[in-house]
Structures are given as structure tokens and as C-alpha cells.
Amino acid sequence: MTLYHQDEMLALHQGDASDVLRTLEAGSVGAVVTSPPYFGLRDYGMAGQLGQEATVAEYVARLVSTFAEVRRVLADDGVVWLNLGDGYTSKSGPRRQGTTGLPPKNLIGVPWKVAFALQADGWWLRNAIVWTKPNAMPYSGTDRLSNVYEHVFFLAKSDRYAFNLDAVREPYTGDRTPSRRARKPGPKKANSITSAWPPPGHEDRGHNPGDVWAMPTQPFKGAHFAPMPLRLAARCVAASFTSDCGAHTTSADAGRGAPGCGAHSTVLDPFCGSGTSLVASLAAGRRAIGVDLNPEYLSVALARCRDGK
Ligand SMILES: C[S@@+](CC[C@H](N)C(=O)[O-])C[C@H]1O[C@@H](n2cnc3c(N)ncnc32)[C@H](O)[C@@H]1O
Numbered sequence: 194m195t196l197y198h199q200d201e202m203l204a205l206h207q208g209d210a211s212d213v214l215r216t217l218e219a220g221s222v223g224a225v226v227t228s229p230p231y232f233g234l235r236d237y238g239m240a241g242q243l244g245q246e247a248t249v250a251e252y253v254a255r256l257v258s259t260f261a262e263v264r265r266v267l268a269d270d271g272v273v274w275l276n277l278g279d280g281y282t283s284k285s286g287p288r289r290q291g292t293t294g295l296p297p298k299n300l301i302g303v304p305w306k307v308a309f310a311l312q313a314d315g316w317w318l319r320n321a322i323v324w325t326k327p328n329a330m331p332y333s334g335t336d337r338l339s340n341v342y343e344h345v346f347f348l349a350k351s352d353r354y355a356f357n358l359d360a361v362r363e364p365y366t367g368d369r370t371p372s373r374r375a376r377k378p379g380p381k382k383a384n385s386i387t388s389a390w391p392p393p394g395h396e397d398r399g400h401n402p403g404d405v406w407a408m409p410t411q412p413f414k415g416a417h418f419a420p421m422p423l424r425l426a427a428r429c430v431a432a433s434f435t436s437d438c439g440a441h442t443t444s445a446d447a448g449r450g451a452p453g454c455g456a457h458s459t460v461l462d463p464f465c466g467s468g469t470s471l472v473a474s475l476a477a478g479r480r481a482i483g484v485d486l487n488p489e490y491l492s493v494a495l496a497r498c499r500d501g502k
Contacts, residue, residue: 197491202475203498205491206484209241210463213484214262222266222461222482223355224433226470228276228421229256229463232303233287235418239486243464248292249301257310263463264316270355273316273348274429276324276421277304279340304344311348319354320347320404324425328409345406345425360431362399365391402428413467420466423502426473430460434479468494476501 194208194216206213210229230237230244232252237244243259246252263273282288282299293301305321312318322345332339391398408422436458460474465483467490474481475498485491 225273226429275346278343317349421469426470
């Protein structure tokens with residue numbers, strides 16, 4: 194476990210997520226945006242890596258115990274955005290029958306197993322966002338549909354937490370004309386649309402983006418896995434803080450005095466890989482802390498944070 198890099202806005206730690214989190218101050222982070230290794234998918238080639246456990250139950254238990262450390266480090270009103278993908282059992286390999294208790298060709302349901310286990314451990318599950326990937330690889334077989342989405346669970350440490358809906362509203366896409374029923378004379382049903390939408394005066398507020406997010410994956414040279422889209426991380430960061438601490442903020446402001454941009458204005462990614470969530474945090478004027486087992490990924494993350502993309 195080593196401190197790989199530190200400056201006023203960014204800290205990068207090399208080591209196991211749980212080990213590093215134990216060294217961080219309690220309540221020092223406002224939000225966590227992360228995508229841990231999926232169960233039995235990629236071998237990141239590092240001793241102690243998550244995702245290569247002998248059973249899915251062990252994988253879930255290890256994530257829950259890492260998240261107990263996340264909860265300690267998180268401010269009481271802090272939030273977590275947890276991206277997880279699923280997978281099928283296979284005849285051999287890390288998802289063979291013995292790892293799940295299911296015969297081959299079964300969708301395991303890993304994200305929901307993790308979400309339920311986190312709930313049982315005291316987390317508030319506030320949304321199960323479906324991240325659909327318009328450019329997802331099509332399934333080459335003919336016996337089922339292609340998988341084109343992953344989950345992003347939005348979790349809170351308590352029932353009172355910071356959430357900035359206004360920061361993630363989407364523009365209205367034009368007027369909805371009143372329905373035929375609404376235009377007909379006579380009494381209207383309660384749910385008839387009788388006026389243009391949005392109502393006058395609300396045109397520029399935008400609407401709630403909802404819990405289905407369509408965002409293409411962005412291939413990234415230099416990494417052997419698909420990083421999270423920057424847009425996805427940016428939306429999570431923006432929704433996590435109630436005070437504006439935008440890119441216009443100088444690093445000195447963000448680190449110290451600006452209202453709401455102090456100690457809690459920090460985003461943590463305990464499995465930061467190429468650092469997408471860190472780049473999004475810095476772009477929003479938030480401090481960022483990244484952890485990864487693999488120093489090569491930390492060097493990619495540092496370069497990206499310096500480039501700002
Ligand atoms: C899915 S990738 C994260 C990708 C990242 N969101 C991005 O945009 O590049 C998961 C990362 O977790 C790291 N990792 C695996 N086991 C770990 C552990 N026990 N502690 C910390 N990092 C770990 C891997 O090296 C890998 O970089």
C-alpha cells in the first residue's frame with residue numbers, strides 16, 4: 194500500500210481498496226463513484242484483486258465488507274454510485290457451476306445480489322439505474338437476447354443525504370400539444386393535459402432524467418477494459434453535491450474556503466482504474482481520491498487527470 198500521488202486536489206493510492214480506506218479519515222468524503230471488477234469477468238493480473246473469488250457469495254461478502262469501510266469514510270449525508278454488470282454461469286472458468294450453485298447458461302443476477310446484501314448491511318438503496326449502451330456488443334448466439342445494459346445503484350448512508358436534481362435536469366424537447374380529449378369541450382379528467390408543456394415559467398428548468406440512462410461506452414486506448422463513460426461519471430458527481438463548486442472554482446477555493454466546497458467536497462473511487470470518476474470530479478471542481486491495486490492504471494489515471502479528459 195503506497196501513496197502514488199498527492200497534490201491539493203488529487204490523491205492516488207496504490208493498494209487493496211479495503212486496506213487503503215482504513216487509512217482515510219472518517220466522514221471525509223462526500224460521494225463515491227465506482228465500478229468494481231465484475232464477478233468472474235476480467236483477470237486484472239494482480240494478487241488480491243476483487244472479482245476472482247471462488248464463489249459469487251464470497252465476491253458479494255467481500256464487496257459488502259469493502260463498502261463497510263466506504264460507509265465509515267463517507268460523510269453522514271454522502272452518497273454512492275455503484276456500477277455493476279452481470280454475467281452467465283459457464284461450464285468452466287471462474288463462473289462454473291460450483292461458484293454459483295446454478296447450472297451453466299444461467300444469468301447470475303450479481304448486481305442485485307450485491308444490492309440486496311448492501312441493503313441488509315444498512316445502506317439505503319435509492320435507485321437502480323439502468324445504464325443502456327447503444328453501442329453494446331451484440332450476442333452472437335440465437336437462443337437469447339443481447340445484454341445491452343448494466344446497473345448503477347444509487348445508495349445513501351442514511352435517509353437524509355445530499356442530492357442535486359437541478360444539476361442533472363435535462364432540457365425539455367419541445368412542447369407537448371394538449372391531448373384530443375383535453376381539447377374536447379366539457380369536463381376534463383384529472384390527468385388530461387390541458388396546456389402546453391412545460392408550463393410557462395418552467396421552460397428552462399428541465400426535467401428529471403429518470404433512471405434509464407442511454408450512454409455509449411467509450412473505448413480507451415491503453416486500458417484492457419472498457420472504462421466508464423465520462424458523461425456517466427459526470428452526471429453522478431453533479432447530482433451528489435447540493436452546492437455549486439463548478440469548474441470555474443480555483444483549486445484553492447475548492448480545497449478550502451468556498452461555501453460547500455470544503456472537506457466533504459471530495460469524490461472517492463476505491464477501484465479507480467483509468468480514473469474516469471476522478472477526471473469528472475476535478476472537472477466539477479471537487480477533490481478526488483482514487484485507489485487501485487495496479488500502479489499502471491494509476492499512471493493512466495494521473496495522466497488523464499492532468500489532461501482533464
Ligand atoms: C472495472 S475497473 C474500473 C474502471 C474505471 N471505472 C475506469 O473508468 O477506468 C476495476 C478496477 O479495480 C481494480 N481492482 C481490482 N481489485 C482491486 C482491489 N482489491 N482494490 C483496489 N482495486 C482493485 C482493477 O485493477 C481495475 O482497475
